[in-house]
Amino acid sequence: MNELYKIGGVVVRGESRGKSLGFPTANIRLNKKIPEGIYAGTVTFNGATYHSASFVGSAKTFQKKDVKLESYIFDFNNDIYGKRITVKLYKKVRENIKFDSVEELVERMKKDVEEIKEFFITAEI
Numbered sequence: 220m221n222e223l224y225k226i227g228g229v230v231v232r233g234e235s236r237g238k239s240l241g242f243p244t245a246n247i248r249l250n251k252k253i254p255e256g257i258y259a260g261t262v263t264f265n266g267a268t269y270h271s272a273s274f275v276g277s278a279k280t281f282q283k284k285d286v287k288l289e290s291y292i293f294d295f296n297n298d299i300y301g302k303r304i305t306v307k308l309y310k311k312v313r314e315n316i317k318f319d320s321v322e323e324l325v326e327r328m329k330k331d332v333e334e335i336k337e338f339f340i341t342a343e344i
Contacts, residue, residue: 220342222260222307224253226288230299236281237289240325242272242332244289245299247306249275255286255315258308259335261344262292265302269295270344272328272335273308276315280324291332310338 228247237244245262255276262271273290277283290306312331318324 220309220344222309223258223311224251224308225305226250226253226308227303227305228288229301229303232300233287233289236278237291240321240328242291242328244274244291245304246287246289247304249286249288253288253308254311257312257315257331257335259310259312259338259342260290260306260308262290262295263305263307264297264299269293270335270339271306272312272332273306274315275308279315279317280321291328293332293336309342309344312338 230245230247233246253275258273260271260273261268270293271290275288277286312334
C-alpha cells in the first residue's frame with residue numbers, strides 16, 4: 220500500500236499535552252499542506268519503522284489555531300527530541316473535531332488507536 224503523504228523532520232518539543240493524556244507524541248513541523256485529521260501511519264527513526272496514530276491539525280478542543288503533525292508511536296518510549304524522523308500517512312481514520320471535554324477526547328483517542336492497530340493487522344505495511 221502506498222502512503223498518502225510522507226513528511227520528514229526533526230522532532231520538536233510541543234506542549235507535552237499528549238503525554239499528560241497518556242499518548243506521548245513526536246511532533247514535527249509540517250512542510251506541506253495535508254488535510255486535517257487522524258491518520259494510520261508509520262514513523263521511521265534510526266532505520267526502524269513503527270506503527271503510529273498521527274494527528275494533523277489544530278488542537279480544537281484546546282482552542283489552538285496552529286496546525287501541526289503529532290505522531291503517537293506504538294510500543295515506543297525513546298527520547299527522540301532533536302532527532303530526524305520520517306512520517307508516512309496511509310489512511311485517514313477521521314476528521315479533526317472539537318470535543319466537549321478532555322475525557323471525551325481521550326476516549327476517542329483510545330478508539331482511534333484500536334482502529335489503527337486493526338488496520339495494520341490487515342494492511343501490508
